[in-house]
Amino acid sequence: MVAVGVVKYCSNMRSIFVAAELDAALDALDAAVAAIGELKFAGLSPANRVRALERLETSRRQQIAVSHDLIRDLATEDPADIGGPVHQVIADWLRISYAEARRRLRDAEQLSPRLTLTGQELPPELPATARVWREGMLDGQHLRVIQAFVRDLPDAIPVDTAERAERFLAKQATKLRPDQLEKAAHRCALRLNPDGKFSDSDRARQRGFTWCGQRTDGMSIGKLVASPELRANLDAWLARFAAPGMCNPDDQTPCVEGEPSAERLGPRSVGRSETRCAQRVAGYRHRVYHAGGTDFGHGPRSDGRRNAAADA
Helix, strand or coil: CHHHHHHHHHHHHHHHHHHHHHHHHHHHHHHHHHHHHCCCCCCCCHHHHHHHHHHHHHHHHHHHHHHHHHHHHHHCCCHHHHCCCHHHHHHHHHCCCHHHHHHHHHHHHHHCCEECCCCCEECCCCHHHHHHHHCCCCCHHHHHHHHHHHHHCCCCCCHHHHHHHHHHHHHHHCCCCHHHHHHHHHHHHHHHCCCCCCCHHHHHHHCEEEECCCCCCCCCCEEEECCHHHHHHHHHHHHHHCCCCCCCCCCCCCCCCCCCCCCCCCCHHHCCCCCCCCCCCHHHHHHHHHHCCCECCCECCCCCCCCHHHHC
16 A cells, blocks of 8 residues: 555656646747747848748647647546546637547547557557658648548558558648649549549448538538439439429429420510529529428429428
8 A cells, every 4th residue: 555655646746747847848938939029020131031930830830749749648538537528628728619629639640659459559640741740841731631632542552552652742741832732642642543443432431411510590501422323313303303494482383293384494584583583593493492392212292382491
């Protein structure tokens, strides 16, 4: 029992020492930032100002990399010990959104060393990217490009080939803007998969539907990643039932079968409102088609009655 007490005492003392050391380092950082902020830059040449801006940017990126170390360590803690799920704790303390906190957690996982079940340390998932990220050479947009490139690679690409490509892009990222890096990543992807072949498992990893945040008017934006089969089915359904003159909720008896009459396809010159005109924009026609009680497998409702939701 005495030995256990001594261990706990030493552990607590070490934590206190580390916390004091960290506080001192952060105080020095705050003082350095404050000192830079009090400088007068107007007397510097444009070249010196640009160089100063570059160093400040590098320092900011390095601080983000260090913050990922803290996030990675927090992610290993028991939620009960830190006050809840780690992404919520981070969001509350940093006053950022839950989505941003989750993104930082994912970044920390990809850019930090990994541990096996036996405790053996493995390189980060993106080792070359992690190295230049920690050096302050990459912006968050650079990171997004490389992450998307690796994520979208087909499973058939050999592991060593994917690793070489990641190293190449990490090196290019230290010299290119994110938009330039995106073009380089696209060219690299074409070289690795020139025929654009993707297996069903590749597509299964990507497909899905997610909602974005609801707007103040109650409307919501959704993001659909559709398989080729679903896309073909949707296009066929919409081409038939969302065509001009079809399933128009503004008509007392909407055309839901056969071909729309010439009266329904009348020109703008007859004085109809835009919503009744056959030249309605495609997005609007798709909306009223879906809102009109349409069953994707069988087309619109057979009774042809108006659906009040279509006018919402």
